[in-house]
Amino acid sequence: MGFLRDIQKDINRDASIYMVVHEHPDGDAVGSQVALTLYLRSLGWKAFMVRAEQISTTYDYFTKDVPVRCPEAISDNEDNVFIALDCSKTMRLPESMRSRKYHAVIDHHPEETPWSTYRKIDVTASSACELLMSLLTEDGYKLDNHQINEALYLGIMTDTGNFSHSNTSQHAFKCAENLVAAGVKPYQIIQQVFNNKTPEQLKLQSLFLNNVQVFSAGAI
Numbered sequence: 001m002g003f004l005r006d007i008q009k010d011i012n013r014d015a016s017i018y019m020v021v022h023e024h025p026d027g028d029a030v031g032s033q034v035a036l037t038l039y040l041r042s043l044g045w046k047a048f049m050v051r052a053e054q055i056s057t058t059y060d061y062f063t064k065d066v067p068v069r070c071p072e073a074i075s076d077n078e079d080n081v082f083i084a085l086d087c088s089k090t091m092r093l094p095e096s097m098r099s100r101k102y103h104a105v106i107d108h109h110p111e112e113t114p115w116s117t118y119r120k121i122d123v124t125a126s127s128a129c130e131l132l133m134s135l136l137t138e139d140g141y142k143l144d145n146h147q148i149n150e151a152l153y154l155g156i157m158t159d160t161g162n163f164s165h166s167n168t169s170q171h172a173f174k175c176a177e178n179l180v181a182a183g184v185k186p187y188q189i190i191q192q193v194f195n196n197k198t199p200e201q202l203k204l205q206s207l208f209l210n211n212v213q214v215f216s217a218g219a220i
Contacts, residue, residue: 002138007083007104007118008043015079017047018069020097022087027158027193030059032085032106032128034066034151039136041067042145050074052094061192062151071096086128086155090115106132126167129155133175143182153179153189162190 011017019037021029033049040047048069055063071094074080082097083104088111090098102116108125125131129152136148143149156176160168163176180186214220 002135003118003120004135004139008045010117011045011081011103012079015046015081016074017045017081017083018050018074019047020050020052020082020084020087020093020100020102022092023053023094025053025055025059025086027059028127028129028155029086030055030062031151031153031155031158032132034062035129035132035136035148035155036083036085036106037066038145038148038151039141050094050097052096058193059154062147062154064147066147084116085132088112088121106135124169126165126169126172127155127159129153129159130172130175133179143178146183149179149182149184150189153184153186154193157186157189158193162194 017040019033021033025033037047037049048067049063050071051068052071080100081103082100083106084093084102085106086108087093088105088107088109104118104120105111105116106120106128108122108128108131110123111119111121120131120135122131125134133152133156136152137143141148153176156172156179157163159165160172163173176186
């Protein structure tokens with residue numbers, strides 16, 4: 001029995017399952033949230049992304065039609081289950097979500113002290129999305145949901161710096177290859193993440209470039 005099947009066996013069918021990620025969520029955090037939320041919903045669970053803060057408009061595209069709950073809307077009187085993604089330390093969680101009891105943690109960062117019932121930590125994975133993709137396929141997922149696939153690709157691509165960082169492994173490339181074979185179009189993800197700049201982002205980039213200083217004859 002795989003990890004995802006293990007964590008489901010202890011959950012009441014009437015429970016609400018909440019996917020929580022670290023503060024200031026990046027592409028890997030958002031991607032893993034979207035992918036696991038939609039996958040669990042495809043199995044009949046009441047699953048939700050937890051949005052404790054506004055995310056970048058860059059990533060809003062990937063969350064379309066994904067059920068979202070803010071921390072204030074989660075009642076303590078309900079049967080709640082919390083899963084942390086891309087976050088191995090409680091102090092990296094949004095402050096409003098740190099006191100919750102966590103059922104599972106799925107991450108690629110080292111975990112100092114276990115703080116959940118179930119844990120899947122793999123520091124060899126480039127991203128939470130690479131690890132999650134392995135768990136999903138182990139659970140029988142056939143790469144047949146385009147939005148899940150795009151979310152997984154988003155996380156792998158952004159956490160590897162578009163496959164340029166040292167954490168880019170053969171397995172990361174294999175995951176990307178399988179997602180592309182299933183219909184993900186890398187140029188569309190790149191366009192959405194890197195080329196769609198808001199006026200505010202362009203102004204900030206301009207401010208940065210206008211204040212660049214050069215030292216040691218251009219060496220620094």
